[in-house]
Amino acid sequence: MQDVFALQCPIPVQEYPHVLLAHGGGGRLMHQLIEKMFLPTFGGEALHQRHDAAQLTVQGARLAFTTDSFVVNPLFFPGGDIGSLAVYGTVNDLVMAGARPLYLSVGFILEEGLPMETLWRIVQSMRAAADRAGVQVVTGDTKVVERGKGDGVFINTSGIGVVEHHRVIAPGQVRPGDVVLLSGDIGRHGIAIMAVREGLAFETAIESDSAPLVEPVLALLEAGVKVHCLRDLTRGGLASAVIEVAEAAGVNVHLDEARIPVSEAVRGACEILGLDPLYVANEGRFVAFVAEEDADRALDILRRHPLTEGAVAIGRVREEPRGMVTLTSAIGATRILDMLSGEQLPRIC
């Protein structure tokens, strides 16, 4: 066998001798790690699709397969907990590949000393979330690490879904003229977490948007809407998700800031905390790039589902400037949206 330790580290170690929190933040540094280290090493067609889930054909069955680890802190927050988040996060990655989620695996890494009742609450929450999302937990694993070598509970969920249609849903399908739909108001998950973590109290309680997106997305597909790409807004928020698509598709995505819904409570919290809601994490929101002629019909379908009743068109795909996201602000100025190096706050999911 070739000496596997002979190749030079593809991340410049003079610049980044150590892993930083930002390497897990969903921004520029995480993408560098994926593009320079993971993709060239693991290679393969499926990884290069740059999708939330890999698409595979096994014995004729068209599958989607995805994985996510959850390290959110705190474990419980308004509107959810690490257990339901771990179920919905992986379910949503499957849905974003246009698949119907079927089966989940659950891998726990527990810290010695975790109260047994806490684990029990999380496990019950996972079951309720799995029922709501229409998936079954079919296999699992439990590891325990010494006190001080973990942080309560980390959960990995991996998921298998089935693709029941013949539409290709991927950044490469996005075309100039496509309309960008956003499924609802943004930033609630990130602000809900930050409020608990920092002990902030707002006039209106802000709850996470964490939810399973199965029904509204499958409704779009079943109605034959020409969906070109789907992307859920997690780490890095709306801005990072749209930048990823624009870069992978080699198109310009132009957004109209005035059309992007942000609740008063989230807007106020962002002002106090100095955050831009475009970059704040969500766990139950997505963007859909749909063919222009189907955009109105798609909005009608989304607005019939409680989770996406606030869906709006927020922008358009254009030819130029390629690979960039531009945004016209409420006062009419246009700027380019850049990916942050990391997340505005770590361990959001």
Next chain:
Amino acid sequence: MQDVFALQCPIPVQEYPHVLLAHGGGGRLMHQLIEKMFLPTFGGEALHQRHDAAQLTVQGARLAFTTDSFVVNPLFFPGGDIGSLAVYGTVNDLVMAGARPLYLSVGFILEEGLPMETLWRIVQSMRAAADRAGVQVVTGDTKVVERGKGDGVFINTSGIGVVEHHRVIAPGQVRPGDVVLLSGDIGRHGIAIMAVREGLAFETAIESDSAPLVEPVLALLEAGVKVHCLRDLTRGGLASAVIEVAEAAGVNVHLDEARIPVSEAVRGACEILGLDPLYVANEGRFVAFVAEEDADRALDILRRHPLTEGAVAIGRVREEPRGMVTLTSAIGATRILDMLSGEQLPRIC
């Protein structure tokens, strides 16, 4: 929705108010957690098969699906590292369900401050291991936690395999008269880890047995050997694996200690450390329960593969005493093998 937090914790919290290291050790306490908390909550046919991997049918395709998290300490050890271990561990769980492993997901939980070169070595090792095992890494995820909230690297791998035969391989298939085959000498993985961790030096270096079991097991199946059950020997060692099968199958498994191969080096280390090799972890060994008439042929097939050239018959399945493993020692005394409460040493995988 039903109040999901209303049910009482199924683990007696007076006795176990907190999660202990033993809850992840592969012994009695881990089984209690699985049987009392996870199985009743998540339910489902697939989980109740009590298999290393769930068996699923999707659009007519017969799949195996499994997950494992790896928290081994140290990250590098003689004969392997956390990266190759994470690949082989999940590959072997698929093989033990009689499936051909195809695809893996990889979820990293990195600790802030991990040297970038260390991550690079691990990633390269995973690629080499995936090539050796004939699987592709198709999807992944990276999270980073603050310094002191993790321990270098934790890796989850989940895997999808395909079942290409019509044999049912499960504890429920084990019958009195079946012969128990062991694929080689035991205890090397656990002792290799402990030697590094405790700074012990032995006359002969002891290397982990960590390896992918795809070829010898698929060779058995392709030859039509009546394989009733397969189980790899990981946490809890040979004893725990055989006890699990005996309990699930409701049979007696009788082992002949004199036939169980243990290298001189491992035997010596166990004596010094006060460990019983029957309970020491392995990562490239398995037992096969095969029909009596096929036992010799199965041994012949196994002995042709380098990884299993030391395969031997170590025992027999009997009717009574049901659910128990009995062992005749080298000096002729017979005793019952009990499952330990946890692993003899934590974080072995």
